Amino acid sequence: MPYAGPVSRRAVQLMSLCVISVAYAAQLLGALLPHVPLFLVGSAVGLVLDILLQQRQPGLLALLAKARFDVTARQLLRDMLLFVGLLRIDGVGSLSEQAPLLVGLCILYASHFTCQAVAVLVRRARTLPIVTRNIDASALNLTTAPPRLLARRPSHRLLAFSMPATAGLLATAADRNVLWGVLGICVALVLMLSGTAYLATWLLPGKRAKNDQQVVQWLDRWLADYRPTVAMYFSGGTTSAYQANMWLSTLSRLDGRPLIVLRERFMMQKIDATDVPIICFPKVATMFSLEDSTLKMMLHPANAAKTSQVLRIPTIKHAFINHGESDKLSSCNPYAKAYDEVWVAGPAARERYALAEVGVEDKDIVEVGRPQLAPIRPYSGAPTGRYTTVLYAPTWEGWDGNPGNTSVVLAGENIVRRLLADDGVRLLYKPHPMTGSVDPRAGAANERIKAMIREANSRRSGERPDPQAAAELARRTAELDGLTSTSFRAAADEMERMLLQGAPRGDHEAAIAQATAAWEKAYWASFPEWEHQIITSARPAIFACFNQADLLISDVSSVVSDWLSSEKPYAVANTSGLSEDAFRAGFPTVSAGVVLTPSADGVPDLLDSVRHPEKDLLASARAQLKEHLLGPSDPPSLVRFNRAVTALCAKADERRIRMGARLAHKIPGQRDDTSRPQNAAAGTGQEPAAPMGTPDGPGPVVSA
Structure with missing residues (x-):
């Protein structure tokens, strides 16, 4: 049943919403009558259910937050009803006798909001203008992340730290002794204040990373030391990473010093395991550090809205390599004419562009084959087995x-x-x-x-593989997972992942290729042939x-x-x-x-x-x-691809020489280093103004 999952989820959410409403109604009714057992049960069930929903039904809580009934509002309502009940239950005391409880609870909420403000400051301090992988960035004073409960989960924090206060107030309602409430609120205050103080230590110099300007300066030094020559540029949505991943093996085997340039922070963990250094530039201003680097050309496996931003850099040549070729119109996207060259597999794509008449000139098309197809085995005749x-x-x-x-x-x-x-x-x-x-x-x-x-x-049957085959697959899966994924603790943030994913671990890609081949063999052997x-x-x-x-x-x-x-x-x-x-x-x-x-x-x-x-x-x-x-099988596609990279890099060198000569003669209209956008915006967090003729607006959609 394809819709069983969503229907079941909606039913659970509706039932949970009904239980929340019943719990508040029981708490209110128990406070007004007053009926102590009903009051205690309604209050306790409401809090426990809220805690469970944080773990099991975050979708429902997100809907409640959109209706302005978030965890803070729910906890405030719960505490307000607690005080209504305490005022109406005989023997608890007058309003003046309960004043310490009210004051203490107000201080608890104030400390919660203070902790949230500190959490925002910590998160901002730990959000760097760039994100890196396979690069030793320890010089930026990277540290591990603070506990997630303190830094990133305010609703969980409020509920967890409010439990002693709620328990104390309920004990006061049951025992008619205000001291229980005072004790519970004091315990909650100690937890909240100590947590806030501990979180604030991440703002001290010992745990604080370099500021934006220092990070950009470090990046310039790293680029000068690494001296990249060719980069793959990629921007896209959460499901589009495969478009870049298919080119990783080719990129790592190119002559020169390759680099991967990303634009979205989440994409950093979507890129498969590779030894190639990766830098994410969320903002245009920081990305212009590449203009003064040794980078000569960029490969583009897809068109995206942010592609137009990197095309502004005049010192870099750009080649569109696409993420696959087909007869679809999207394989002849008119945006391809924005690149210096369009690299295709063979003559068919050249003809396709000529017929499409989208503005791509034949002289700008280069046939390079498809280097990543090398693992595909050739035809060996008719099937020899039973199936x-x-x-x-x-x-x-x-x-x-x-x-x-x-x-x-x-x-x-x-x-x-x-x-x-x-x-x-x-x-x-x-x-x-x-x-x-x-x-x-x-x-x-x-x-x-x-x-x-x-x-x-279910209608088929036959001999099944030896049980050892499943064990072998599990072993190979664990081995491959250990090579291709980095295990992060739940609290790890972007900076901590940068710290853990520093310099590459030797010839990592070769080990992954070997482990992948062993995994594939074990995978197919683990299933019956029928x-x-x-x-x-x-x-x-x-x-x-x-x-x-x-x-x-x-x-x-x-x-x-x-x-x-x-x-x-x-x-x-x-x-x-x-x-x-x-x-x-x-x-x-x-x-x-x-x-x-x-x-x-x-x-x-x-x-x-x-x-x-x-x-x-x-x-x-x-x-x-x-x-x-x-294209032809000889020379191999990788050789042709490498030749195309070398040729386009040479064109970039020739342009730099021409531009240098013009600047030396002070020909007007040439942009020098002092006018590049980064210098105007570095460290400010602002985007530079778009140069004439390059609007900083939405670009083409990602091609299929």
Whole structure:
């Protein structure tokens, strides 16, 4: 049931809201009657439930906060009702006798707000103008983070430190002795004040990091010492990190000194394990430190709103490398003409840009192949085992609502149904991670496809792997996780992660590659050969699935172009509404594959041609299309990519020489170091004014 989760969550939230309301009503009724047992139960249940909801239902509390009924308001109401009850319960004392309780509680709230103010100051002091990874930044006086309860969880702190006060007031209501309330409030005050004092130590010089100006000066010195030559620039949303991660192995193998430049702080932990130094520049002003560095060129795997900001730096050349090539219009984004060069895999992309007429000149297009496709194994003939492994890897629905973007909605269930009907098929289903993010129909169809696969598995049986296989997978998973992830404590903040992720640990990437290969072998060995697989996690990666599959069924996407490096058979679903001839003419990557209609009637014949290569009439076409899409195999793609980097760096050097000569002759209109935006804004926290012709506004959307 695809909607069981959300419905259940809403039911729990509604029930919790009802219990909160009943607890307040019981507390109020118990205070007004007065009825001491009801009053005590209502007060205690309200506090305990609030504490539990902090851990179990943060979504409900967020909704209450939007309605201005946050934890502070709820605790104030709870304490107000406590005092109403104490005033009405016989034997507790008059208002003047309860005055110490009221004064003490007011001081407790004042200390809570003071602690919150100190927490804000600490967080600001620990937010640096840059974030780094794989760089030794200990010179910035980085320290571990303060306890999360004190620095970042004000609602948890208020409830936790108020418990002794509430308990004391309830004891006063039960025993009619004001001293219990005084004692409870005193304990709460001690906790709050001592916590505030401890938190304030992070503002002292010994625990305080360098200020913004000192950080920028340190960055300039590091850049001068490291002397970067080529960088990969990336900006995007939380689900777009894969666009940069696919280029990490290529970047690390380039000649020169590579660097990764990010713009969003959260992206720092989204980038996969790498030895390449990473710097995040949240603000434009700080990023202009790169202008005076030795950096010569930048690689751009995606277009983003903030890309226009880095294009302002005149000393750096820019190449658009994209995060995959397909026949989609997004692969010929008009924004590509903003770059100095557009790097593509092979002649097909060059032709694609010429036909699109988006302003990219042919002289600015460089064919470099696809270096990251090296792990894909070539075609080795028909399936030799009992099962034919089919990889169904549809893309997502895209932003434009075009029904031809993804086959999931119109054809996905039919494709899967026909594959599952063949007893000799083992299906690997790996949907795009953004499936359903725009069109709910795609998300619903995706869930139905998963349900079909699970049901098909329940009807199958056969020999299972040795139990040791699961143990081996667990061991390999732990080994790989230890290499690819850094274990942070819950309280760790950005600065603490910078401290822990300092200088890289030797040849880390080689160790990860070896561990990944061992993990993939253990992963596939842990499942029976007859069991269909639903793969939605990052591991195994798409290329590992390629190496397992005998056949690919996909949509018009870069997956097809990458698959062609293996020269194995493939099929593309046509849900565009076009005839097959028009579909093939409009999308050249389809020309060497089988076209499936939404009804997927051609699946049986497709499987037959895979199992009997003599019936495969497209083998030679795939070999020709491979070279057309990806370029020649010799020289290797990485060699061609390196040559392109060297050539563009040389162009950057030539420009610097020309600009230096013009500045030496004092030709007007040339910007020198004293006029660059960073000098006007460094250390101020303000963005510089945008140069003429480069508006600091929204740029193009991220290309698919």
